[in-house]
Amino acid sequence: MNHRTRAVLTAALLLATPAGATPTVVDGLAPQAQDGWTTPLWRAVHGPDDALMEARFEAELAAVEQAEDAEADVQDDEAAEDTTTPVVDPEKPAAVSIGSPNGGWLVYPARLQGHPHIKSRARSNYGTDETVQAIAAAVDAVERRHPGGHPLVVGDISRRQGGPFRPHKSHQSGRDADIGYYLVDGAPDGLKRATPRTLDVARTWTFLESLLADDKVEYVFTDRRLERALYRYAKEKAKVPAEVLDRVFSYPHANKTGILRHLRGHADHLHVRFRSPQAIAAATAYVREHGLAAIRPLPVYRKVRRGDTLTGLARRHKTSIKNLCRWNRISRKKVLHPGMKLIVGHRRPRLPEPDAS
Numbered sequence: 001m002n003h004r005t006r007a008v009l010t011a012a013l014l015l016a017t018p019a020g021a022t023p024t025v026v027d028g029l030a031p032q033a034q035d036g037w038t039t040p041l042w043r044a045v046h047g048p049d050d051a052l053m054e055a056r057f058e059a060e061l062a063a064v065e066q067a068e069d070a071e072a073d074v075q076d077d078e079a080a081e082d083t084t085t086p087v088v089d090p091e092k093p094a095a096v097s098i099g100s101p102n103g104g105w106l107v108y109p110a111r112l113q114g115h116p117h118i119k120s121r122a123r124s125n126y127g128t129d130e131t132v133q134a135i136a137a138a139v140d141a142v143e144r145r146h147p148g149g150h151p152l153v154v155g156d157i158s159r160r161q162g163g164p165f166r167p168h169k170s171h172q173s174g175r176d177a178d179i180g181y182y183l184v185d186g187a188p189d190g191l192k193r194a195t196p197r198t199l200d201v202a203r204t205w206t207f208l209e210s211l212l213a214d215d216k217v218e219y220v221f222t223d224r225r226l227e228r229a230l231y232r233y234a235k236e237k238a239k240v241p242a243e244v245l246d247r248v249f250s251y252p253h254a255n256k257t258g259i260l261r262h263l264r265g266h267a268d269h270l271h272v273r274f275r276s277p278q279a280i281a282a283a284t285a286y287v288r289e290h291g292l293a294a295i296r297p298l299p300v301y302r303k304v305r306r307g308d309t310l311t312g313l314a315r316r317h318k319t320s321i322k323n324l325c326r327w328n329r330i331s332r333k334k335v336l337h338p339g340m341k342l343i344v345g346h347r348r349p350r351l352p353e354p355d356a357s
């Protein structure tokens with residue numbers, strides 16, 4: 001989201017939030033997400049370091065996880081049979097990416113399915129149109145330049161309507177994808193650990209080169225040893241110009257961040273963050289059409305039982321006493337009586353979709 005779009009959306013949301021009411025996810029996230037670009041990298045995948053936001057989503061997650069999994073099972077069973085849907089579905093409204101990758105949602109998602117050279121996960125292959133199309137185009141580029149390779153394994157992108165997705169911190173708004181490496185030692189079944197020896201450097205570089213064109217990608221986490229192999233290939237075999245190498249790679253510099261960055265745990269997949277400007281901009285129109293209430297998180301209530309304390313409730317619902325006080329507009333000293341109803345977290349709203357009545 002560019003600064004202007006974000007500013008407009010934030011202003012709209014702040015104006016529409018009554019004073020003292022629980023702030024929406026989006027207005028809470030806007031400054032948070034903006035900070036994300038200027039603070040250490042790991043924050044982008046490890047989530048906001050604001051304990052408040054963290055706790056809110058933990059609580060939300062705990063509350064909806066079960067219900068959602070049941071719902072997803074039914075939808076996935078229906079969807080799993082449909083392997084003929086093209087990657088680009090002209091009937092679908094443009095995807096909307098709401099909030100941030102670490103605390104957000106996805107509406108009208110595109111699905112990465114039905115592509116002959118991609119193996120994806122039926123339950124988590126939902127993304128923005130930009131994410132899904134970029135991956136498919138990059139795989140096509142690999143197939144054109146080096147035909148006959150194994151299908152690319154794509155791990156989690158987002159769930160159907162996005163939102164919290166364990167064990168990830170991000171992957172919430174359709175803009176993150178875990179993507180396997182092309183390997184020289186046979187077709188992998190899932191995300192498989194690559195080494196400089198087993199990495200199919202030529203195909204993986206071609207894939208990345210396509211992704212990196214047109215500023216579609218914000219960053220890519222990989223493993224330093226694999227990055228080094230890719231760097232050498234790009235420099236020596238692919239004859240990539242020095243200024244491009246410098247922009248794309250962190251290697252060989254110790255303290256530099258190029259688009260490709262080392263992060264522990266990425267020897268078996270690339271974590272790609274897509275920019276998706278159209279899907280982000282679409283959030284403003286979505287809010288205008290459906291109203292702010294449609295994207296506001298729903299409170300999760302709990303009835304106070306004998307012996308409950310704020311400390312105990314905070315621990316149990318993975319939130320803080322501060323949050324409980326703020327959400328319920330009570331003080332820390334409030335004596336809890338059995339039967340009181342307290343807000344202990346928030347869950348995803350039912351995001352309006354054309355087929356939902």
Ligand SMILES: [Zn+2]
Pocket residue numbers: 168171176177178271272
């Ligand atoms: Zn990831």
